[in-house]
Amino acid sequence: MGVPAFFRWLSRKYPSIIVHCLEEKAKEYNGIKIPVDTSKPNPNEVEFDILYLDMNGIIHPCTHPEDKPAPKNEDEMMVAIFEYIDRLFNIVRPRRVLYMAIDGVAPRAKMNQQRSRRFRASKEGVELVEEKNKMREEVIQRGGYLPPEGIKERFDSNCITPGTEFMDNLAKCLRYYVADRLTNDPGWRNITVFLSDASVPGEGEHKIMDFIRRQRAQPNHDPNTHHCLCGADADLIMLGLATHEPNFTIIREEFKPNKPRPCALCGQMGHEIKDCQGLAREKQGEHDEFADTVPVSEQEFIFIRLSVLREYLERELTMASLPFPFNFERSVDDWVFMCFFVGNDFLPHLPSLEIREGAIDRLVGIYKDVVHKTGGYLTENGFVNLERVELIMQAVGVAEDNIFKKRKDDDVRAHNRYSSNDMDNRGVKRKAEDSDSEPEPEDNVRLWEEGWKQRYYKTKFDVDATDDEFRKKVVKSYVEGLCWVLRYYYQGCASWKWYFPFHYAPFASDFKDIKGMFSDFEKGTKPFKPLEQLMGVFPAASGNFLPPTWRALMTDPESSIIDFYPDDFAIDLNGKKYAWQGVALLPFVDERRLRAALADVYTDLSPEEVRRNSLGSDVVFVGKSHPLCDFIRELYFAESHEATEIPAELCHGIQGILNLDEDPILPDKPVESPIPTLRDISSNNAIGIKFKDPQYDDGFVFKAVVLPGAKIPNKVLKPGDWEQSNRGPWRPQLGFNPNRQQAHLGQSAFRKLKGGQYSNAPPPRNYQQGNYRPSQRDHYPQNQCEFYTFQE
Template sequence: MGVPAFFRWLSRKYSSIIVHCVEERSKECNGVRIPVDTSKPNPNEVEFDNLYLDMNGIIHPCTHPEDKPAPKNEDEMMVAIFEYIDRLFNIVRPRRVLYMAIDGVAPRAKMNQQRSRRFRASKEGAELTEEKQRMREEIIQRGGYLPPEEIKERFDSNCITPGTEFMDNLAHCLRYYVADRLSNDPGWRNITVFLSDASVPGEGEHKIMDFIRRQRAQPNHDPNTHHCLCGADADLIMLGLATHEPNFTIIREEFKPNKPRPCALCGQMGHEIKDCQGTAREKQGEHDQFADTMPVAEQEFIFIRLCVLREYLERELTMASLPFPFDFERSVDDWVFMCFFVGNDFLPHLPSLEIREGAIDRLVGIYKDVVHKTGGYLTQNGFVNLERVEMIMHAVGVAEDNIFKKRKEDDENFKRRMKEKKKRMKAEHQAPAYLTTGQFAPQALGGRDRPQPVHNARHQAFDMRMQRPSDSSDSRGVKRKAEDSDSEPEPEDNVRLWEEGWKQRYYKTKFDVDVTDEDFKRKVVKSYVEGLCWVLRYYYQGCASWKWYFPFHYAPFASDFKDIVGMFSEFEKGTKPFKPLEQLMGVFPAASGNFLPTTWRNLMTSPDSSIIDFYPDDFAIDLNGKKYAWQGVALLPFVDERRLRAALDDVYPDLTSEEVKRNSLGSDVLFVARSHPLCDFIQELYRAQSNEGTEFPAELCHGIQGTLNLDDDPILPDKVKFKDPQYTDGYVFKAVILPGAKIPSKVLKPSDWERSGQGPWRPQLGFNPNRQQAHLNQSAFRALG
């Protein structure tokens, strides 16, 4: 979800939702590595049924890691992906299902964000290449040394998009990987593996949610299934809550702020590219590294227990003396909905609501204050009550002026504190060594007993850098420091939300219209209201429209939400997703056109192209009140779908048979080992050459239902195409706890409520959801140390 600070806020406020994963390591005996036996009980003292992998969160760090050297080629990338999956499987040890979902073609609402990201990535990559070349020349001119550059093509992460050869190769490699593990790993032999590759439309996490919702609607579904979903995006937490499954856990890499990264030029730790001094020259055939080169630590994992988050929310959202019965499940859905206002992947956040300023707490407070007026909940099963939403927005709108003034005041106070801190650090850095090292002795004023600094100058500078709290990265991925805020030029802010007339300036600057243009303002609000309805439907019922998107770069104000009840009726029925190559044309800059067929690529670059305006060579980034380019708004033109399709009609005949195949939409694939109860049933399908969509008995697959079709290119062990059960006409997903579900025992204690919202979270020790603490483990002990 588009709220970078959401997880940090959540883990601080509800610290007990986090536990550190216990990970069993492989051992070595007489030079032979003995793998972990994942068929044994889980060392985290909990048994998971289903593990779902949002694969894009694995693919990106494995192909272009930020904290270690990148793989040399595609083969190394694939191996890194396999090893990452192995680690997760070792930690979670699912007993029923492993579902791997790669992002397929996304809804148009998401494609606009993808377009922004890919244009930025291309621009930043080109700028980084230029800066590396410039710095290399400067270092060599100063007499410094850098090893000769390896001649290799820069990895363009934009290839991690449906329709490219890379994604096609990845799908094939994963098929062989799964086949190998099912045949050789005892922990895999009784599970059912689903692979939803990039040819299957939909974002990875939403394909997973659709699978869960559809299985949940079947009569054989086990309401006590324990789900574990891997991914780092904050929206996974919302999606997990939206399932209303009582046993749902998120696994993700441990969040470590200010994690040091290697220099993009020399690969050493402890400095940025702009401070690079080169490396030591090679001596006797060995590379003499600087003493401050740091080994890369393996990333550790944490569990986010949604059952514990539900405990926190139940206490926070429970309201007495309501004019209607309190329903905790409905209030959870309202909380999820309110979080959309501070950011998501499909809509810009409202100007007055910032997660770092406590916007969610503000919304919850307003929600509880006006609930007596609303007469009911804001949402039900993914559908929005706009009359009640307007009451919430009115209350936020009344406070907008004060919010903007307080934001300015806090910003000025922050700058003042940072300036004072920098002065203190500078004074301490320039003090005599015996005052800064703490090693003062009576003989320290002279002779051979004069105290020596503990660190040399390079180490001192490195330590100072490491002590500075880093805010974030700039447009080139270079780390910036909060203390630099007084030395860097402030971006010009023509809107000045903290001054009188802010609404007039906002609409004139951002939309180039006068604030008195009520028709235009209403058009923006109407689109935003449609967006809120679309996003909530997407989270609870699936994609309501593949073609809808918010057609503006900026959001309206909360105070503009007036008379919104009649602004939305229903989405257009029967819309279909783009095909993979069509999506590439919709989200790629011309610099990534090498992933497209030649004649398609020409549409991005030829002056005679009818859609050349979709692919600007450069584009403005509006900082929109922020400081760094990565935080700003990329002002790219929106793609007109009709014009795009018309242009593509002329080049479709040029596709080769291989490109036609990559441009087609596929199906999920189901794998089982030969020992699985479903294997005989699948083999019978192949013997009978039955390819009409055969339903399989739920008892053969832990209650899972669906239909099977023969695969065109089967890989042993047996695999078939899988299709989820279809909903009957008019079916609506019920956002309720299912009958027979056992709610996990409460784990929170009074001290947990007292700690809520107080400073950095500390991982719990062990997982067991029915106990506050389990056995000690080394990694958790280190985290607490």
Template sequence: MGVPAFFRWLSRKYPAIIVSCVEEKPKECNGIKIPIDSSKPNPNEVEFDNLYLDMNGIIHPCTHPEDKPAPKNEDEMMVAIFEYIDRLFNIVRPRRLLYMAIDGVAPRAKMNQQRSRRFRASKEGVETAEEKQRIRQEILEKGGYLPPEEIKERFDSNCITPGTEFMDNLAKCLRYYIADRLNNDPGWKNLAVILSDASAPGEGEHKIMDYIRRQRAQPNHDPNTHHCLCGADADLIMLGLATHEPNFTIIREEFKPNKPKPCALCNQFGHEVKDCQGLPKEKQGEHDQFADCPPGSEQEFIFIRLCVLREYLERELTMASLPFTFDVERSIDDWVFMCFFVGNDFLPHLPSLEIREGAIDRLVNIYKNVVHKTGGYLTENGYVNLQRVQMIMLSVGEVEDNIFKKRKDDEENFRRRQKDKRKRMKREQHSMPGGQFTPQPLGRGNRGSHQPINNPRHAAFEMRMQDRQSTTPSASPNTSFTSDGSPSPAGGIKRKVEDSDSEPEPEDNIRLWEAGWKQRYYKNKFDVDVSDKNFRRKVVQSYVEGLCWVLRYYYQGCASWKWYYPFHYAPFASDFEGIADMPSDFEKGTKPFRPLEQLMGVFPAASGNFLPPTWRNLMTDPESSIIDFYPEDFAIDLNGKKYAWQGVALLPFVDERRLRAALAEVYPDLTPEEIRRNSLGGDVLFVGKQHLLHDFILEQYKSGEKEAVGLPPELCHGIQGKLARNDNPVLPDETLHSPVPMLRDLTQNSAIR
């Protein structure tokens, strides 16, 4: 979810939702590692029924990690993914179901964000490689020494997209991994495992939510089922609340600031690539990668307890003297909906609403007044009452001017404090004997001399550390926040300080704090005059459609695969006049793109090697009818932010009709293998020999029955659905060959899929 500050804000406001995970570590005996017995009771003193893995949050850090050497090849990547899943499994220890969901083809509304990310990743990857090469050459020319440069192809993380050979191989490897664990791990013996790979349409987290919704709707659903969902995206918190399941927990990595990263040139710690001077003389000849790695603990995990968050929200949202009985479930749905205004993956956030400025609390206060006045809620079962939404937006619009002015004042006050701080530090440095300077401690959050990482999760970690140590006072509720979303020093947390006197501020042509801001905004961002009311209404209508689409997506599933917001920027809250009469229906019967079609919609030309040759030519041939979809370079509008990653990538939107017309000419060129990878699939169920469902599935294969049959809920912990034979089954007593050469074949397989 596009809300980088959301988790920090949430964990600061409701600290009791966070619990550290207790993790049992493997033991060694005579040099032999003894595996953890995950069939034993959970050391966290809670027994989970179902574990859901949003796999893309596992695939990315395992294939291109930031804080350790990258795997040398694809086989090592697969093993790293297996080990990560093992670790999560041993912490959670699910007893009924493991659901592994990889992102499949996404709705168009999400593809625009994917397109922006992949174009940026490609551009940044090339620029980083060029910069490393330049610095390497400078160091060598000055007589410096660096380890020999490894000759290996740069890993293009864009391959982590449905339709590529990498994702096809990943699915094969995960099928092997599941069968291996069902055969050999006692903690898996009674488990049903569902793999939804990249061929199954939909984002991973939404495939998981669709499964939970369907099971919850069954008459024999167990309301005491304890769910655990793994993932770091903020939208998982919203989605977990949207299920209304009383026992829902999210597990994610605990962010630890100041974690040292190795220099990508010399492999030493303590500096970045741009500051690299090469290896010192005493180190020359030592080529062990990361030999100087400082001791550090393995990344830890935390639980986010949504049951506790629900209690917090109930206390905050409860309204007295209502003309009807307060319904906490409806009110939580409204809270989830209001959070869409501060950011999500499908719409840009409104200019006047920033989490760090208390936007969610502002919306909640207005919301309570609206509920009292109108006698009803904002949403119901995934549908929006636009008249009430209009009242909230216009109330925000009344104070937009003050919000923009206060934002400017806060930024100027922060810069003034930083300037005064630098002067004070210089005076202290000159006043010390010999001119030496000892930096002031940062408090509990200072884990060494490494520069603090400028990361939105940094503050959340610092706050939790303060909460855990009673000797340290809690952060003031009046903590001010900086322009990048991190608390300022006034809140007890140090921000990464650059020499901003010599660093020019990004140009801001909008100047929201000055009169005429709306005219400048529309002229600069949309190239229209503010007096063009028809255009402004068109922007607002598209945004309102987006709000309705997102809510439907969260509560019912994808309302339209082809809808998307056709602008790079959002309107103002004060523009939401007359939205109560705007239509919010979507074209029915729309279908998702096929995997290779999505690749054409989200990939830059630099990643065209993942596509068939004639398809790739459409990205590079100057005579291509869609060459304008693949600019070699593009502008990034900082849009009032300081860093490029916060800005807006100004890429052209893909015209679906033109794309399909161009692809119709190259579809006949696909090989049988490419046709297979371009097809859409579904979820695959695995069980081991000891599972009650094993013999039932085996009988379906023996009978030769091709029609789907109902899944007997009494054999599978109440899970219901339809079972169809797999064209490429895993059957008992058949050897399962390992797709990873370093791992053994399964010669005595008893699992079935």
């Protein structure tokens, strides 16, 4: 979900949804490491049935970590991925299924965001190299010291895209990893493992959701299955709620803002590259001169309990005296839908709705006021009632003018506070060169001034705001997008080719007469092939991952699609402070022109490239002791090789269709290690076979309901837990930094030492007794601090 602030807002408003994970560590005796026995009961006092891994959230931090030394080569990257999965398996300890899903070819609506990210990554990489070279020269001229530059080639994270050799190798390595763990780890002995690699179309989290939806539709599905999904994206919270499974938990790394990062020039901590002085660090040992200087700390994990979030939402969304029966499950779906307006991966957020300004609370308030007029819910099973949505949008539209004016007033007040606190300890204003502040970007739209709508359309779309037909065109595309996104979350991909063809959203007040703007999506659309997607999302700088003649289409001035690959592009900050928050003004790829250009180079593909450009299948693995093992083994040795259904009784009620793998992993057949530092599996106990989800009948609709027989978890919230969620929108908070010995804005909390002392510094100068209220108290033994928050 394209909302970086969403999880922060959610965890503050509903703090009891989060609990810290207990992780049992391996022990060491006489130099021998004793691994954790994951077959034993879970130390978190909850037993999970299925662990789903959205693998891209694992692959990225393992291949190019931000807070520790990067792996030296691809083999080390693969080992880091294995170790990360091991940690998650140890914490969660699933008893039935492990499902690993890697992003495959995405719907076109997602490809535009991927294109923006990859072009940005390439641009930032070039800028970083230029900055490093410039700063290195300046530091050396000043007589500073810098470690000699290594010859190591920069890792291009754009290779983490379907169709590349890297992703193909990752799939091979994961097959080996699964076989090894099924053979050697007692905690894996009875686990069914699904691997959906990058050759299988679909985003990882949506392949997982499709699996859940299809299994729920089977007669043998256990309605009390306890799901645990790993991933850091905020949309996983929405997707988990959308399943209406009562036992759903998300595990993710604990979010720690402002984590220290090493200087990209000298590798030392405590400063950024622009402040590097080239000071030689103190040697810690005889051979320590060029050693890595980044302190490595292991990231901790948290559980997000969606059952508790449902408790909060039930309290917040329940409405009395309705002209129709209240249905909590329907209201949850409406809440999920309303969250789309503040941002998602497929549509830009509406200009008047910002998370930090309490946009979701505002939408919920409007929803509860207007629902009496709508006569029913906004959504049903992933389908949108546009007539009712228009009532919500018009209510937001009425307030837009005041929202923009208040936003400006708040920004001015915050700026003034920052300025007043920009003093040294003697109360003297700091010099400009001592300040980290940068000049504010020029805002030509000025939403807080009369005529904001005209300026917005002229500046962002280069059209006159009086052009009603154009505005309707933008609104129509946005309405289609809302219908597409909700269908994607509840029913699967409604169209592989649809996308929102603008960089900016319309205003809420533009949503007029939208009822007839959408009917349905084109049937039978198909995903791109992997190499085709690479051509649609890669900048020319990443063309080395493509075949030579395909790559030439990105760089040859005579190429018919050269305009798709600009060397540079503008980033519109669009009211934000940082470039990563802005809008990358890239041209949209014309699918017809792209396919026409590729038609001339398809014949140049090698057999290996043809294989990487084809679409693959999921694979299911089990060990020798699993009830399904003998059944699969018989399929490989049977005379008939037809697709066969899984007998539900052999696999915890899970159903699907099996097809023979061309290069299978089989019991007693050695598995060669693709990583030189890891040994071959000589006595393999695993078996693998292709898997296909159960197929729907034509016209099937996923029912967004709690299934019959499901037991709702016991409620855990106490009366005091409601106080936090009832405080309304979060405002800027006062932070107290003991090291600077002064109060300042911008931090979420100030630290108080246990016992009531404020470190060695005085309390904030504008501290008033009674203004500080405890937040969720997290204790950190290393500094013996409690965290409190302040609200104006």
